[in-house]
Amino acid sequence: MTEIPSETAEAPFDQAYFEQITALVTAEFQVEDALIEHNVPTYFLKQPQETKNAFLRLLENLEKMNLIAILRKRDSKIVLKVVRKPPTKPSNILVNWLLFFATIGTTFATGYLISPAMINPFISGATFTVAIMAVLGAHEMGHKLAANKRKVESSPPYFIPGPPPVGQVFGIGTFGAVIMQKSLPRNRDALFDIGVSGPLIGFVITVIVTFVGLALSPVVYRLPEGPFGSFPILFELVGTALGFFGVYGRGNIILIHPVAFAGFIGMIVTMLNMLPAGMLDGGHVATSILGGKMRGILNVTAIVFLVIYGYYPMAFFVLFLSLFKHPGPLDDISSISRKRKYVIPILFIVFILSGITLPPPPVYSIKIDSNVPGVIFRIYYTDSVYYSNNTPWTSTLAEGIYIIFVDSTVTIGGTVYTFLQWEDGSTNPNRTITLNKDMIIFANYTMSAPLV
Incomplete structure (x- = not known):
């Protein structure tokens, strides 16, 4: 989680330095007033004027002086502040590798334990591990690649091991994965790109994994004893497509292969991350589109959705995230580009396919x-x-x-x-x-x- 850099300078800017910064600002913006406020160079900009590209050019020039700018609206006025760039702590890559191998172990144990009787449990463990790590890894690498492209400093992915399903504990061997942003995105376009890249790339890999997993799933003749689970629309569509093309053998009951189970988990992960709340991916997207508007309504909507679908631990997690204000990008004034708005309907479709479950057979x-x-x-x-x-x-x-x-x-x-x-x-x-x-x-x- 990243925070807005402190707007109180650690060391005062002298007059000459302030004038140098002012020259850079006035070269890009029409300035109504310039002053040092709480030791921070502060500029009130005239309205209306183009801000997105001008702000990016200013950041490039300030970078040479180890400075960054923050663009916000205050009482209907557009205010630009220049502060020293906060130092970032380098990641300890050893921690990433240790967590990675630990997660391989816990997911292998999960695949081994959920193996159907007719599948070798070692093969089940190995295939589940590859599938779930591919889904989670693709999601996080989507964020990482977008962050790199948008010049946002971030850590490598941290995979989080979790308990396998032992005894009365229902576990999937992992609590997911995460990357840590060490700096704020430059504008709403960058925030949008980072927010959508993980779910969309993870969704593509999830679809592939689900097709492979359901194609590998044994089909048997068995009395249809319930209760039956409910699956996302996408999961049902993939199963229907495979049945239509004659991939399945004869039978009336599909025994879910561990790889297919990994695809199911991928859909749930995609849906949860796309909720428009807090610092979730959907929260990034909502902030890039709406700014701080409707923040409370979106948080409550996400929590109610999770409660209705029975994701109680995630509902408490979202409630916790809602206590913190999203920092937004450095430029929180400029709106996202038109081409990115065309992606929004796709996000709704992905959310519905991944998160809305069909009722199980009565x-x-x-x-x-x-x-x-x-x-x-x-x-x-x-x-x-x-x-x-x-x-x-x-x-x-x-x-x-x-x-x-x-x-x-x-x-x-x-x-x-x-x-x-x-x-x-x-x-x-x-x-x-x-x-x-x-x-x-x-x-x-x-x-x-x-x-x-």
């Missing part, structure tokens, strides 16, 4: 029972999905049509029982039901002659 409770405990039943969901068990049996199944079979006669404990009827009065031991509500299916048997 599920209902079903109990199959009989007046004689231990009766074997068979249940069919499709021609290829078959399941057998003994009464009483309870489960939660997806909405749909099921066929339930019981034997006409059963022998339990040496006694022969003959099927009499179902609870609805039907006497056919083969029964078709439409499961669209909670149901209790009850088979009644009557005792026959004992075996001799």
Whole structure:
């Protein structure tokens, strides 16, 4: 997190130095008044006048004197202040590497533990690690490249290890990654570019990872026992596309491959970062477009969204971020360019595809029972999905049509029982039901002659 440089000079500017700075300022701007305010050269600019390019040229000239400028609006007046450039502390690259390798270890453990039974867990761990590190790394490198291009000093990415899913702890092996900005962007264009670069590049890699992961996901025939998870629109679209082109094998249940799970995480990361709050990527974008306007409304909207979708820890994090004012760019007067405004609808589309989840298939409770405990039943969901068990049996199944079979006669404990009827009065031991509500299916048997 970066802060606005102190507007109180550490050492006073003498008159000659002030006049030298004033000459640079007046070469670029029409100045209404110039003074030293709290030991800081301060200039009130005439309005209207072009400020964006003039400010960039001024920064280039001030850079040679180890100075920077700050352009703000104060009581309807445009005020330019010149301060000494704050020193930046170099990053300790060893810390970045240690965190990087630690995150590789924790994500490998996650992939190993979530591996489906038919996939080698070591392969699962390795592929999940590559996929999730690619998603997170692409996101942060997008920020880093944009920061470098826009001459914003920043650290290398810090990967943050997290707990794998062990016991009652649900973890994904990482808390994400972050880069630290050490200086402010020069204007709103630069702030916008840094804000959007991470989510957009990360989104592209997420789409690729999701396609690969779902293509690798095994498909099996299995009774559709719920509850089922809800997935973002993009995840569902990728799955539908792969099914349309015949990538999947035969079956009715997709077992999510760890690489596909990494794609799912990438979508959630993209959505969370694009929320228009605090120092999140979406907060950078919102500030570049609106300045400080609607800051409170956007923060509250983001928190409400997170609460509705059940992201409670992130809601508290955004609440914490909302306590701090966004510093904005050095030039917080000039608006973003028109071509960047064309990107805004794309950001909304990416947010919706990544963050809005489709409701899971409806599920209902079903109990199959009989007046004689231990009766074997068979249940069919499709021609290829078959399941057998003994009464009483309870489960939660997806909405749909099921066929339930019981034997006409059963022998339990040496006694022969003959099927009499179902609870609805039907006497056919083969029964078709439409499961669209909670149901209790009850088979009644009557005792026959004992075996001799």
